[in-house]
Amino acid sequence: MSMATPKQDMVTMALFTAAVLSAPLWLSPIGANYPDLLQKFAIYGIFAIGFNILFGLTGYLSFGHAAFLGVGSYTAVWSFKLLSMNVIPAVIFGTLLAGLFALAIGYLSLRRSGIYFSILTLAFAQMCYNLAYSVLTPITNGETGLQLDIGDPHVLDSLFGIEYTGLPSTSLFGLQMTGYSGFYFCAVILILAFFLSLRIFRSAFGMKLRAIKSNQTRMMYTGFNTRPYLLTAFVISGMYAGLAGSLLAVTDPLAGAERMQWTASGEVVLMTILGGAGTLIGPLLGVGLIKYFENIFSALNEQTLHEVFAFLPDWIENLTVAIVNPFVGEGWHLMLGVLFMVIVIFLPGGVMEGIRRIADLPRKFRRKAEKRRQEAEHAAALRAAEEEG
Amino acid sequence: MSADNNKHGVSRRDFIKTTGGIAVASAMPMFFVKNAWAEGGFPNDPGKAKSITLGFNVPQTGAYADEGADELRAFKLAVKHLNGEGDGGMLNTFKPSSLKGNGVLGKKVEYVTGDTQTKSDAARSSAKRMIEKDGVLMISGGSSSGVAIAVQSLCNEMGVIFMAGLTHSNDTTGKDRRKYGFRHFFNTEMSGAALAPVLEKEMGNDRVAYHLTADYTWGWSQEGSIKKYTEKLGWKTAEAVRTPLGAGDFSQYITPVLNSGADVLVLNHYGKDMVNSLTQAVQFGLRDKQVNGKDFQIVVPLYSRLMAQGAGENVKGIYGSTNWNWSLQDEGSQAFVKSFGQEYGFPPSQAAHTCYVQTLLYANACEVAGTFNPCGVIEALEGFKFDGLGNGPTEYRAEDHQCFKDVLVVRGNMNPTSQFDLLEVVQITPRAQVEYPADMLGGELGPCKA
Numbered sequence: 001m002s003m004a005t006p007k008q009d010m011v012t013m014a015l016f017t018a019a020v021l022s023a024p025l026w027l028s029p030i031g032a033n034y035p036d037l038l039q040k041f042a043i044y045g046i047f048a049i050g051f052n053i054l055f056g057l058t059g060y061l062s063f064g065h066a067a068f069l070g071v072g073s074y075t076a077v078w079s080f081k082l083l084s085m086n087v088i089p090a091v092i093f094g095t096l097l098a099g100l101f102a103l104a105i106g107y108l109s110l111r112r113s114g115i116y117f118s119i120l121t122l123a124f125a126q127m128c129y130n131l132a133y134s135v136l137t138p139i140t141n142g143e144t145g146l147q148l149d150i151g152d153p154h155v156l157d158s159l160f161g162i163e164y165t166g167l168p169s170t171s172l173f174g175l176q177m178t179g180y181s182g183f184y185f186c187a188v189i190l191i192l193a194f195f196l197s198l199r200i201f202r203s204a205f206g207m208k209l210r211a212i213k214s215n216q217t218r219m220m221y222t223g224f225n226t227r228p229y230l231l232t233a234f235v236i237s238g239m240y241a242g243l244a245g246s247l248l249a250v251t252d253p254l255a256g257a258e259r260m261q262w263t264a265s266g267e268v269v270l271m272t273i274l275g276g277a278g279t280l281i282g283p284l285l286g287v288g289l290i291k292y293f294e295n296i297f298s299a300l301n302e303q304t305l306h307e308v309f310a311f312l313p314d315w316i317e318n319l320t321v322a323i324v325n326p327f328v329g330e331g332w333h334l335m336l337g338v339l340f341m342v343i344v345i346f347l348p349g350g351v352m353e354g355i356r357r358i359a360d361l362p363r364k365f366r367r368k369a370e371k372r373r374q375e376a377e378h379a380a381a382l383r384a385a386e387e388e389g
Numbered sequence: 390m391s392a393d394n395n396k397h398g399v400s401r402r403d404f405i406k407t408t409g410g411i412a413v414a415s416a417m418p419m420f421f422v423k424n425a426w427a428e429g430g431f432p433n434d435p436g437k438a439k440s441i442t443l444g445f446n447v448p449q450t451g452a453y454a455d456e457g458a459d460e461l462r463a464f465k466l467a468v469k470h471l472n473g474e475g476d477g478g479m480l481n482t483f484k485p486s487s488l489k490g491n492g493v494l495g496k497k498v499e500y501v502t503g504d505t506q507t508k509s510d511a512a513r514s515s516a517k518r519m520i521e522k523d524g525v526l527m528i529s530g531g532s533s534s535g536v537a538i539a540v541q542s543l544c545n546e547m548g549v550i551f552m553a554g555l556t557h558s559n560d561t562t563g564k565d566r567r568k569y570g571f572r573h574f575f576n577t578e579m580s581g582a583a584l585a586p587v588l589e590k591e592m593g594n595d596r597v598a599y600h601l602t603a604d605y606t607w608g609w610s611q612e613g614s615i616k617k618y619t620e621k622l623g624w625k626t627a628e629a630v631r632t633p634l635g636a637g638d639f640s641q642y643i644t645p646v647l648n649s650g651a652d653v654l655v656l657n658h659y660g661k662d663m664v665n666s667l668t669q670a671v672q673f674g675l676r677d678k679q680v681n682g683k684d685f686q687i688v689v690p691l692y693s694r695l696m697a698q699g700a701g702e703n704v705k706g707i708y709g710s711t712n713w714n715w716s717l718q719d720e721g722s723q724a725f726v727k728s729f730g731q732e733y734g735f736p737p738s739q740a741a742h743t744c745y746v747q748t749l750l751y752a753n754a755c756e757v758a759g760t761f762n763p764c765g766v767i768e769a770l771e772g773f774k775f776d777g778l779g780n781g782p783t784e785y786r787a788e789d790h791q792c793f794k795d796v797l798v799v800r801g802n803m804n805p806t807s808q809f810d811l812l813e814v815v816q817i818t819p820r821a822q823v824e825y826p827a828d829m830l831g832g833e834l835g836p837c838k839a
Contacts, residue, residue, distance in 0.1 A: 036517035134604055134633060143605030143634050144535040145509040147542060150833050167835060169546060178546070179521070252517070254539060256509045295518055299503060329449075 009198060012280070016194055020187050024180065032292055035179045039251045040291045042186035043244050046193045048271045048283035050240020053197055054233050055269070056278035057206060059213035063118045063265050064105065064125030068098040068238040070132060070260030072245025074139070077146045077255045084156035085168045087177055087185070087250045091243065098242020099235055101128075106234035110227060113216070125265055132257040145256035170250050182251040189247065193240060198280060200236070209233055241268075274343055276352030285351045293336050300328035431762045432548045433524040440497040441761065443468070443748070444519035444528040446540065447554065451507040452635040453532040453660040455695045456740040460530055460554055461502060462733055463741035467748035470728070471498045478728040482721040482777035483749060487756035494755055505531055507634070509539035516540050520547050526761050527552060527751050532660070532740060533634075534558030534607035541570035548838050550763050552747035555740040557659075557691050558607040559614065562791035563830030568837050569763060571770055571785065573750065573792045574743045577607070578825055580690050580710040581614035583796040583818035587708060589622050592653065592686055599651035600629035601642055601666060603658050608634075611657045615690050627651040632658070632666075639666040643673050652680040654687045663689060664699035671703040692799055695738045697811035704801030704811060711797050713742040713779055714812050722779040736809050746778045750785075764837040782820075788827035790834070796823050 004012070019026075023041070027033040032041075051065055072094035079090040109120040132140040140146055148167055157164075170177040177185060200206045211219055212226050219226055249255055258264070271290050276282025305321045305328065312320060327335040347353045435441045445464040448457035469475045473490035480488055492498050501523045503515030512531065519525045528544055529552040531537045537556035544551035545567035553561060553572040557580070562572050588596075598619055602608040612629050620626065627649045632642050643666070646654055654675060658666050670676075670687055678685040689696075692709030715726045715736035725745065729737040737745070750770065757773075758765035771787035783794040799812040 031522070034518065034522035036514060036521050040514070134631065137604075145539060147539070150835070167542065167546065252513060252543070254509060254513060254542075256539075258508045258510055295514075299501065299515075299518065 004202075006202075009202065013195060013198065016281075017191050020191055021184070023187070024183070030292070031296060035183050036251075037291065037295050038180075038183040039186050039247075040295070041288055042183060042190045043247045043251070044268075044271065044287045044291055045190050045284045046186075046247065047241055047244035047268055048275070048287045049190075049193055049197045050237045050244070051268045052272050052277060052279075052283045053200060053209075053240065054237035055272055056283070057201070057209035057213060058230060058233055060110075060113065060230065060234070061118045061269065062109075062121040062234070062237075063262065063269065064109075064121035064123075064128075065237070065241050065268055066260050066262070066264035067105070067125040067128040068102055068241035069245035069248070069264065070128065070255070070257070071101050072098045072242035072247075073249045073255035073259055074132070074146060074245075075242075076246035076249035077148070077253055078139075080148060080154075080170060080249070080253055081152040082155060084154055085162075085164075085170055086156070087170050087172050089156070090170070090250060091189075091246045094246025094249070095239050095243045098245065099239040102235045102238020102242075103231070106231050106238065110230050110234060122262060122265070125260060126262055129257060129260040129262070132260055140255070140257060143257065145254050147254050170253055177250050186247050186251065189243070193243070194280075194284075201280060205229065205232075270340065274340060274350055276350030279350070279352040282350050282352040289339070289351070290336065293332055293339075297328045297332040297335060302329075431764070433520065433526055435496060435524075435526070435761060438496065440499050441493060442523055442525045443498060443500045443751075444503065444516065444523065444525035445500055445530045445744075446503045446505050446512060446516050446519065446528055447530040448507045448532050448536075449504040452662050453507050455699070456532040456555055456660060456693070456738065457505070457530075459695060459738045459741040460532065460744040463729070463737060463745040464500065464502075464529070464748060466729060466732055467745045468498050468500050471748070471752050475732070476728045477724075479721050479725050479745070479749060479778055482724050483753070483775065484777050485775065486753055486777075488749065488753050489756075493752045494759070494761070498752070501525065505533075505536050505540075507533050507536060509536055512536040512540050513543045516543055517547075520544075520549050525549065529744060529747050529751070530554040531556060533605075534561055534610070535605045537561050537572075538565045538606060541565070541567050545569040545835070548763060550751065550766055552751050554744045554747065556607070558610040559830050560606050560610060560832075562789045562832075563610075564832040566789050566791075566832040566834055568767060568834045571747070571750075571790045573747050573783075575710075575712050575794070575796055575823075576791070577611040577614035577690070578830070579796050579823040580611065581618035582823040582825075583798050583816075584615070584688075584690060584708070584710050585618035585622055586818075587798045587816055588619065588688065591708065593683070594623040596624045596653045596683070596686075597627050597651045597681065598624055598653045598655050598688075599627045599646050599649050600655045600657060601639070601646075602629055602631050603634050603662060604631040605634055607659070608657045611690055612655075615655055615657070615688075624653075632662075635662065637665060639669050640673070642666075643670050643675070646670075646675065647673075647678070650680070652683050652685055654685070656687065656689045657691075658689075659691055659693075660696065661699065663696050667700045667707070668703050692812060693739050694736070694809065694811055695740070697801060698808070705803050707801045708815070709799055711739050711799050711812065713739045714797060714799060714814060715742075716810065716812070716814065717779060717797075719777075719779065719781065721777040725779060742779060749778070750775070767837055786827060788834075789830070789832070793820050793824055795820050 023038055024033045047069060055061055075097045076090035076094040079093050083089050105124045109117055112120060133142060150167060172185060175181050208229050216226055271286035272283045274289060275286025302325055305324055309317045309320050343350060445461060447460045448454055470478045470480050472492055477490060480490060501519055503519060505512035505515060516528050519528060527550040531540060532555045534556040537553045538561055541551045551570040553570060555574055556572060557574060557576055559576045559578050600612050602612040616626055630642055654670060656663055656666050675685050687707050689707055689709040692711045697704045726736050754766045754769035755761055757769040770785050773785045776782045780794040783792050785792055796818045797814050798816040798818060800815050802811050802813045805811055
């Protein structure tokens with residue numbers, strides 16, 4: 001793998017920053033530029049970037065990352081309820097507590113590798129889910145979900161003399177965290193998270209993680225203790241998940257147990273693989289694809305499809321709608337499944353591999369043309385030699 | 390190049406370029422992001438547009454999917470009738486009504502739909518999409534109190550009216566009541582008050598009840614209300630066991646009932662959960678048992694025809710309460726059943742009824758207020774008294790945004806004449822008997838923001 005130069009990284013960062021901050025603009029033609037979806041892109045982007053630090057670099061496939069997402073959310077909502085409606089403490093506590101959980105779960109799960117590790121993390125996450133769903137109802141409010149109440153104390157706020165009438169909303173020193181301002185808050189954190197992940201990918205630590213992925217046994221034979229590095233990667237990635245979870249609560253102060261369900265863990269795995277595991281941008285592309293499908297395709301129904309295909313002759317329109325209809329609305333999972341299969345079969349490296357192949361096309365053509373030219377020259381030279389001789 | 394010798398690889402020129410780029414990029418949104426509140430002072434003001442959009446957020450998957458599908462049918466029918474298509478349904482019987490059958494305030498009604506998945510997260514996300522992307526003025530639907538409460542507080546936050554669909558928990562208009570949220574459906578307090586006298590008459594005063602309760606706000610609420618009213622009769626409660634929503638298999642919860650000494654099983658379940666738990670309870674032979682010298686009985690406090698259909702034979706003779714039933718003979722109910730039947734070929738459920746009524750009530754309130762501004766609409770709805778929508782004289786109480794009307798006590802029909810004739814109305818409990826003071830359940834509406 002060729003290492004990018006620091007200068008190239010700076011360019012990547014600059015492009016990335018510009019792309020994220022201008023997302024409301026360039027996403028508008030495909031109808032994805034409303035705040036809620038933009039927030040989801042940014043938040044799940046952070047989640048997937050963090051997941052990729054573990055899975056992409058070390059190859060350890062965790063099936064329990066949703067647990068950390070949930071822990072982050074619950075902590076953030078409790079911070080809103082008890083401490084302050086300001087988002088800073090919520091984000092900090094959410095990330096830290098998720099880190100603690102990751103430390104405990106990682107310490108136990110990382111004793112095994114491969115499929116056993118995956119199963120262990122899945123089991124722990126499922127345990128967390130069931131605890132949140134029924135056992136810890138006083139803390140999590142079970143199925144109903146943890147919400148703000150009018151009688152919440154907000155200790156820090158009342159210390160600074162801030163009083164609320166009705167239900168307060170989350171804020172960053174007075175700036176409301178709903179709508180576009182919420183998106184920009186998440187976007188800035190996404191950029192920072194991306195930068196950190198980039199530094200980790202380029203660092204010696206990142207190199208060690210890659211070495212673990214390629215041949216852990218050899219590393220251990222050379223007297224290298226891999227466990228601390230793995231655990232560090234696991235905790236970092238858990239904290240990313242906790243950060244994402246707390247941001248979910250920031251943009252919408254409610255935490256439900258379903259956030260911790262195994263399907264949520266599976267989703268981030270899907271996102272990472274779909275986009276391209278082990279690449280920097282890949283997981284983000286996966287997030288974009290899946291969240292776009294979930295929000296836009298699931299909202300289509302027969303009526304809207306007829307509108308979309310209205311330009312076609314009637315019978316073609318009806319036929320097209322009949323074919324497309326099972327894949328949208330409630331059937332969007334079907335569409336996602338097909339897409340996932342196509343990508344895994346034809347582009348095992350995810351969308352990123354597709355992009356790389358397309359980017360390589362001109363070079364390939366050039367090389368081919370060069371070769372042909374050389375052959376032609378060679379033939380001409382031979383012919384000339386023959387004529388002379 | 391000199392930059393290559395630099396440890397960080399960043400030359401001054403690069404730094405300036407990058408910073409400049411970031412600055413331009415961050416300033417960009419300031420030019421393009423419109424403020425949703427800018428026009429008219431309330432969110433999604435239609436202004437001069439020719440149409441308005443309503444959002445129907447119903448469960449299309451999960452344990453309450455059947456109810457959701459029926460709600461959606463009712464919404465579509467309501468939109469048709471509001472726009473002056475079809476036979477007008479309850480528009481003709483609703484009084485006092487300001488609806489003219491030409492849309493609302495002269496604007497054509499359009500709608501968008503979403504799937505709540507009976508999950509608070511998904512429901513809120515779907516509602517947010519409706520508000521932010523589709524520009525809806527009102528959101529209605531839902532078939533779970535957990536979801537209703539979550540969406541109601543979201544709508545309140547975003548300043549959009551929420552007309553709750555099927556939600557039966559006391560909390561929706563009790564401790565979690567909100568200024569922007571309204572509920573036509575009845576609640577567990579009313580169910581308990583209406584059901585208790587009938588249970589006393591049919592089963593006596595010395596019963597021992599065993600509760601199986603769906604483990605979320607509605608289940609807790611119903612368990613509490615039924616306990617409260619049955620214990621007043623002199624009943625005892627053997628045990629109340631919580632079961633997860635959408636459990637599918639309830640056998641592990643039903644087996645212990647037999648040895649608990651209880652002679653009544655109260656199923657605080659709804660939708661597919663109730664179909665499963667009731668079917669299993671009957672299969673386990675509970676109804677053929679004799680306990681404490683009495684016939685073992687099952688009670689399903691919240692009944693719906695859809696569930697009765699799912700449970701088939703097993704519902705015969707089982708008591709419960711319901712908000713509305715299609716067999717009612719008043720003018721409004723008959724008009725609704727007729728136009729629903731013509732459209733879809735079968736009678737509507739109580740979920741469909743309440744959603745249809747809510748849509749009409751919202752539209753009418755806009756007409757009365759002469760504006761789509763939620764504060765005006767709220768004012769028009771608060772304390773609104775109406776009739777002809779299938780429940781007799783009804784009032785939207787201003788203090789908690791709860792409708793007060795008669796409550797039906799029903800029993801699974803012993804001799805159904807058709808596949809839809811599954812519930813017979815045993816008693817219509819008058820409104821006075823189920824009414825309670827507005828501050829009994831706590832909660833606070835909060836202010837109207839716009």
